[in-house]
Amino acid sequence: MVGSDLIAIYGNSGHLDYAHQVFDEISERNIMIWLAMMMGSGMHGNPHEALNLFSNFLKGGFNSDGVVFLCLLSTCSHVGLVKEGREIFKQMEDYGVEIGHEHYACMFDLYGKAGLLMEGVEFIKLMPMLHGKDVYGALLGACRMHNNIELAEVVAKKLFVLDPNSGGRYVTLAKIYGDGGRLKDTAAVRKLMVNKNIKKPFGFCSIKVDSVVHTFGVEDATHLKTMEIFDTLANLDELMTCNYKHETHC
Template identity: 55%
Template sequence: MNGLCRRTWQALTFRNQPFFSEWSFGKYHRDSYGFIKLLGHCRSIRSVQELHAQILVEGLDQNGFVAAKLIGKYVEHDEGEVKMGTARKVFDTLVRRDVFVWNVVIQGYASLGPFVEALNLFDEMRVSGEPTNRYTFPFVLKACGAMKNSDKGEIVHGHVVKCGLDLDLFVGNALIAFYSKCQDVETARKVFDDMSLRDIVSWNSMIVGYTLNGKEDEAIMFFHAMLHNQADCTPDSATLVAILPACATKSASQVGFWVHSYVIKTGIEVGAPLGSCLICMYGNCGHVNIARDVFDRIDDKNVIVWSAIIRCYGMHGFADEAFNMFRRLEEAGVKPDGLIFLNLLSACSHAGLVAKGHEIYEKMEAYGLERKDNHYACMVDLLGRAGFLEQAVEFIEGMPVQAGKDVYGALLGACRIHNNLELAKEVGEKLFILDPEKASRYVTLATMYEDAGQWEDAAKLRKLLRDRNIRKPAGCSSIEVDRIHHVFGKKDETHPLTEEIFDTLEKLERIMEEDFEPI
């Protein structure tokens, strides 16, 4: 089959689809420019396929600009079961490929998956001799980050340096995001510090990186540094969405208040992303009424916003309000997700509403939602807290999946509350296999042995902790002063103002001794 017959046959294949209709070019010419303009107007997979047929008939399927635009549209609209299937077929039929076409396909795989194909194409691109550019590496690094493939990402970083793009702003931002996703926030910070030029994305990426890696204090400090460094940029909506989760986790209310004040002062629109973050922050800081006020002012309430306010009410014991918000959600026609049901089950657990919890649990099936390990764990916690330990065990035995560490952890906590040592022993043995590195499991059971006067068994468990070098995370105290979050651990002398702090404590102690000296 010669080239013309092949293209005609391919075009007829598209034409035979029931939705095919002839495009009217109007003011556009049947050349590459005209097809690129028309592809820009495509809003559905059908329109893309129809125009693809015209491209084949006109013999422009090997035009690099047209092919790149066509691939991009398939990436945007393809609804097939195999992600990137049609886009890849268009790419594979090209005899000559320039860097722009390679980048479009790599970007598609980096966004939709399979992510490994983005890495494979990058390797194939290098073997083919096609030079990379400043747009290639961010897409490849995005795929590495999605896979948490730090080894491959570091190799790609090496290619970046070799190509002289390590100081490029676009590439540098991608490196920060990659290292953050791979839990190497220290290297991400080094990349940030070495950048000669930064923009708002650079700062936002570092804030997100610190928050994702559990370094909320560093995220807040970094945010303060950003505010004092107005030369680079000023906070935008994405900055606030990035910092508010750190404020929520650390209950840093002063920083959160400042963020909200900044939003009001600058007139930034409080949409669903920013609004849900504000609700979570106020909820964690105990300001339920303000959280509700933020909720009421959001126009485009999506499932994330509803979930935030339900969680806010549930965590503070306002179970009735949480259920009322759920009813309003249903009336608004919003389909709840698994997280909303988890928040509702948690509210039932803390309020001891066993019957209501069962009702919520069963309702998940009506919405076609898959129950996950945390939903099962919440039900076990609900039954266990209420003292129904036998029913909790029966519930676990009747689960359609193998119970995980969270489920048994909830049951162990219930055993501790109701002092059921025999059941706790059985559960502990399972947890030492499922979750052997978590010290709290051993400590809980050891404490129960000590309460029962079984000192030898308690000593064995604590020795096991030492032998396995398993350490319980150290507790700490914290205080927020002038929007700065200070953390203090036991015998902690790492704070830069340690001498001043202890000197002040000694002075306070002397004052107390003088004031309370016996007469």
């Protein structure tokens, strides 16, 4: 547990050399050790390293599970390795691993990012289960990425039934219309959100200082030290601007 946690910490922070050092020093590796190293490699743009680790993992006699395959599919999706992703997905059947909605969603995300939208649609049709919101959500995101308004409208209608209270789906469709210059349709989607009282939750982050959790949201000015925070940001911005001008002048 300590070994896998250390590898995860170093991997999440991008220190793959330290993660590898810990990995190499562990003589008796379990599936969690291998998974932590594969996730770290895949997360930071080392897909082939992650796939190589998976190959060695299998050679070591380990039985893979759905979590390991999901990690590998996510890695392939992140960098657009379509061929490798297909092979890994097929291996799930070869090893008798149950394929869930999240694996299908990951595969479609891979097709979507590669611009293979219609191939992705055919892939969805072959799913032996009901199509979930994750799969259609990935398809809607791909439609926006590749400016396919017609397909986006069909997918959005399905999502409004499967995930009716998710404001993100409406916002994505509105942005697709906006990117395509269909401003009236954008306004119509926004009006529909108002009429249904659907709101997209704002993103936020949090930090813990002296055992107290501080939360910050988008355009949030509710924190007790808001003015001090803004003043500090302004000072940092001024400092960075001065340094940039100085380096440019030099």
